[in-house]
Each structure stands twice: as C-alpha cells, then as structure tokens.
Amino acid sequence: MSSVTQIAPTPVAPAVTRPRSRKRLRKAGWNVLGLIVLAVMVFPVYWMVSTAFKPGHDILSYTPQWIPTHPVLSNFTDAIHQQFFWNAVKNSLIVTTVVVVLSLVLAFLAALALAKFSFYGRKPFIVVILGVQMVPLAALIIPLYILMSRVHQVDKLSGVIVMYLTFVLPFAVWTLRGFLLGVPKELEESAMVDGATRFGAFVRILLPLLGPGLVATSIFAFIQAWNEFIIAYVFLHTPEKQTLMVWLASFTTLRGTDWGPLMAGATLCSLPVIVFFVLVQRKIAFGLTAGAVKG
Amino acid sequence: MASVAESGVTPASRRRRFSRRRVGQAAAPYVLLTPAAAVIGLVLAYPLYLLVKMSFEKYGLFELIRHKGRWIGTANYASIFHDGEFWHVVLRTLVFTIVCVSLTMVLGTAIALLLLQVSRWVRIALTTGLVLVWAVPVIVAVNIWRWMVDYQFGVANWTLTKLHLGDFARHDWFANPWTGFGVFTLLIVWGAIPFVTITVYAGLAQVPHELLEAAAIDGARPWAIFREVTLPLLKPIFVILTSLSIIWDFQVFQQIWVMLDARPSSDYYTMAIYAFHQSFQISEYGLGAAIAVVMVLFMFMATLIYLRQMLRTGEVN
Numbered sequence: 001m002s003s004v005t006q007i008a009p010t011p012v013a014p015a016v017t018r019p020r021s022r023k024r025l026r027k028a029g030w031n032v033l034g035l036i037v038l039a040v041m042v043f044p045v046y047w048m049v050s051t052a053f054k055p056g057h058d059i060l061s062y063t064p065q066w067i068p069t070h071p072v073l074s075n076f077t078d079a080i081h082q083q084f085f086w087n088a089v090k091n092s093l094i095v096t097t098v099v100v101v102l103s104l105v106l107a108f109l110a111a112l113a114l115a116k117f118s119f120y121g122r123k124p125f126i127v128v129i130l131g132v133q134m135v136p137l138a139a140l141i142i143p144l145y146i147l148m149s150r151v152h153q154v155d156k157l158s159g160v161i162v163m164y165l166t167f168v169l170p171f172a173v174w175t176l177r178g179f180l181l182g183v184p185k186e187l188e189e190s191a192m193v194d195g196a197t198r199f200g201a202f203v204r205i206l207l208p209l210l211g212p213g214l215v216a217t218s219i220f221a222f223i224q225a226w227n228e229f230i231i232a233y234v235f236l237h238t239p240e241k242q243t244l245m246v247w248l249a250s251f252t253t254l255r256g257t258d259w260g261p262l263m264a265g266a267t268l269c270s271l272p273v274i275v276f277f278v279l280v281q282r283k284i285a286f287g288l289t290a291g292a293v294k295g
Numbered sequence: 296m297a298s299v300a301e302s303g304v305t306p307a308s309r310r311r312r313f314s315r316r317r318v319g320q321a322a323a324p325y326v327l328l329t330p331a332a333a334v335i336g337l338v339l340a341y342p343l344y345l346l347v348k349m350s351f352e353k354y355g356l357f358e359l360i361r362h363k364g365r366w367i368g369t370a371n372y373a374s375i376f377h378d379g380e381f382w383h384v385v386l387r388t389l390v391f392t393i394v395c396v397s398l399t400m401v402l403g404t405a406i407a408l409l410l411l412q413v414s415r416w417v418r419i420a421l422t423t424g425l426v427l428v429w430a431v432p433v434i435v436a437v438n439i440w441r442w443m444v445d446y447q448f449g450v451a452n453w454t455l456t457k458l459h460l461g462d463f464a465r466h467d468w469f470a471n472p473w474t475g476f477g478v479f480t481l482l483i484v485w486g487a488i489p490f491v492t493i494t495v496y497a498g499l500a501q502v503p504h505e506l507l508e509a510a511a512i513d514g515a516r517p518w519a520i521f522r523e524v525t526l527p528l529l530k531p532i533f534v535i536l537t538s539l540s541i542i543w544d545f546q547v548f549q550q551i552w553v554m555l556d557a558r559p560s561s562d563y564y565t566m567a568i569y570a571f572h573q574s575f576q577i578s579e580y581g582l583g584a585a586i587a588v589v590m591v592l593f594m595f596m597a598t599l600i601y602l603r604q605m606l607r608t609g610e611v612n
Contacts, residue, residue: 031413
C-alpha cells in the first residue's frame, strides 16, 4: 500500500518558458481564491460551533460576536439534558452500525457479481439497481407505511434498518462496482497467469486495491443512516425510539428559537460523522489520488 | 501485499481448476446477487408496485384500517390533473431542481479545477473543509442556515445591512417564497458541492498527464484543453453526478419541511411535500400515491439518457 506515496499535483498547463516570478504570483492568486472558497464553505459550520459555545447574551445580540470571547459549556449541558437525548444516541448508534455492516457485505457481493462475471440477467439487474436509485424516497413513504404497518414494523428500529439498507444498497453496489472495474484487469490477469487462482488473485490483488472503495462505501452508508430524517420521522412515533435527527428536529419546535442549546445539540449530532470522516480522511485522499492507475 | 506468484502449478492441476471454475462461475453471480436482490425486491420493488396500485384506488383512513383499498380507476389522476395547484407545484419543483443542479455542477467543477491550481497545503485545507461540510447532516445544516438567516439575530441580515445592500434588519426571508427558495437553493448547493467537487477532482486526477502535456505542447490554451481533453474523458462522471443531483434535488423534502417547522405554506410545496401533505396530513393516500407516481415518472424521464449512458458503460466492461 505504501508504494504509492504521493502523487504530484497535476498542472493543467505545464510551464513552458514562463518567468518564474509571474508563475509564483499566479499560484499565490489561486491560493488566495482557494482560501476564500474555503472560508465561505466552512463558515456555516464555524458559526454553528461558535454559537454553541457562546453565552445567551452574546447569541441574542444585534451585532454578531464573530469569536466566542467568553466560551461557556452551558449550551451543551442544556442540550444533553434535553429529554430523550440519550435514547436517541443509542438508537442512532444501533441503526447506523447495523446498516453499515450489512450494506457493505450485501453490496460487495452484488458488486462482485456485476463487475467480474458476465451472466444472464446481469443487464436487467443493472437497470433495476439504477432504476431504484431514481425512485424518490418521499414517494415510496406512502406504500412503505402501508406495507410496514401490515407486518407490524411501524415504530420499530428493525423496520427502519431494513428500509435504510435498501436505500443505501443501490448506490453502494454501484460505487463498489465502479471501484472493482477501476482495478486494471491486467493486474488480476497477470496474477492468474502467474498461477494464482481467481480467489487468490481476488484476495491478494483486488481486495487491497479496493480499500478506498470499501471505505467510500461505508462512509456513504454511515452518512445515509446517521443523517436520514424522513423515514425515521414518519415511522418512529414513540419519543424513546427516535433517532438523533428526529430528536434534533423536534428540539427545534419544542424550544422555539433557543439557539444556543440548539446549535450545541446540532454540533453533538454532527460530531460522530465528523470524527469518522477525520479518521478516514487520509484514506479518502489516498483513494482519490491513488485511483489514477487507469490511462 | 504478499507475493503474487504461486509456484509449482502443473498443467494438469491447472486444467482441473479451470473446469471447476467454469461450473462455479455459472452459479456464482446469482448466489452473490441474491441477498441484495431480496432486500431491494422486498422494500423497493414491492412498495413500488403497491404505490402504482394505490394510485388507482380510494385509500383513506377507513381503507388504511381495513388494509384494503377500493378500485376507482383513474379518478385520482383526473383529480390531480384538474387541480391548478398541482401544476404550480410541478413547475416550482422543476425550476428549483434545474437551478440547484446547474449551480451545484458548475460551482463543484470550478472548485475541483481550482484544487488542481493551488499549492499542496491549500489543497489539503480546502479538501478537509469540503469533507467537513459534506459530513454535516442535512437536519443540522437546515438548523444552521435557519439560525444564519434568522430575522432578528441572524448573521446574514446583519452582514447584508453592513455591506450597504439595503436594510435587512428584521428581514424575514421566508415571507416571500422567492427569497425563501433562494435560501433553500443556497442551503442545498452548499451541501452538495463537496460530493461533486471531490468526485470530479478524483476524476481529474485520473486524466493521463501525457494527454494534457501533449495538448499544451500543441499550443492549446487551458480552456481549450479542459473542453477538448478533460471534459470528454470525464463525461461519464459528469453524467452520473448530474443525474444523481437531479434525483436528489427533485425530491427535496426535509430541508423545506424542517426549516418551516413542519408547516410549510402552500407556496413552499414541492412535489414531495405535496404528496406527503395529501397522504399523511389529509389522509388521502390514493391521491398522494398518484402524485408520487407522476413524480417517479418525471424523474425517470429526466434520467433516461443517463440510464442509456450507464448501460453502455456497463456493457463495455
């Protein structure tokens, strides 16, 4: 894995014979633009976190306090002492974990079939996979509700998990299939020419190369399951059974415009996703640049 | 990781392995597909059938309790097609989708190209920032924007007033659906850019250097290189991203629903909200299903080209 360490930035127009200083100036210009874009994109997140640390009078001031000069934790304590917070944490963790694990396994198997075998019915299945991606979730809520109430899965985490799984699967299958196809056939073939079995080639060549793909897919499943709102909102009635996102949305209506605790709660709800992202960030970056075997 | 070569394979053993493999190969894909297909069939295909069936039925509270709808033919469709509001909702959803998708694609690609130009540390900072934004859950994002555009203490109103763009003190962005949808557009585009940028950037990294260099040596300008070399190579990625964005933006629901406290006025109805309102709020599940069917058809038409493109790519490999 460590053989590909760093891929140099791709210059679109390599310097032919341009003066060095002018080139450096241009680079500085691009850098400034890049930092402006960064500031604009990140500002809402910064605003959430900084509001979460501000005391009430700093929040409710007509002149915004750009930096929390007197940071407090009271908003966070308010948020976690809000009713049903810990129930919601538990429910979200259960749902997310189960969905990630199951979807990874199911999607990987299906992607393997689609990418590495040619078989009768492959094309229809691809059409189905692509087609169901287009089915709007909001549209399916109606028949799903009818169906789930018939099999007594309304207001149950298991019902929500199965639904999440289904909505994660098409994209997961498709992404993994893409990654599988991205692995050059020659690598696998050369392994097989060298005498490895298909399975051996798979374990030694394909699986390590698929690392970024598996990471990307699990990130996707994680985000989908953690962030999903509509299904949880419609299907989980009992407050004890709600997930964090439903908790956060109802927090809004319960406390009106109590922005401090709301932003603290929002920060806490995004924390697992952000931590997860930071942990795999290096791998994402690796996956993004290391995909460049093609060509 | 380990050594690739497996030595000491005689021709005979290799032949045996070959035939065994052939038998395994015939059944293997089906075995691999079964679990995923079962879940998708149960939770997507069957409800989809149910949706179409319900759209031809009278399905209210009574039918919900009885677990059985009453066949009424195309009455639901007739009713929505003769409803002026329905066409307003369709138009509104279409325009909103087009604006959001175009902005997302253009800005996302522009930032991806910018990533190629900046220094390494800026690239790392910007990528990290984008990943951070990507990681923000939608409901959280809605609450942040709701706070930023708050009519009283929101940072948006203060900044716009200070920039002398007008008096925005106590300006309620949602009083007027145009500015309200402007906020929703910003919210959605902001949230969608990271995915587009990071995917396009990954694609850009795969464009062979030699091609770009050759074009540059031939004297092509950067824009021409982008249009003639990069764009055609990245076309599959663009088609995929655009269609996914259409799919995601066309069914916009939660942003509007949560931002407006689960009580959006009819000026804010998109197709998803309209269908939801008809079924879960006034218990006309059949009508809601009919709207949802129209929604599915719209999205299917929009992505038909995409489907063809995808199949073509799928066939090549």
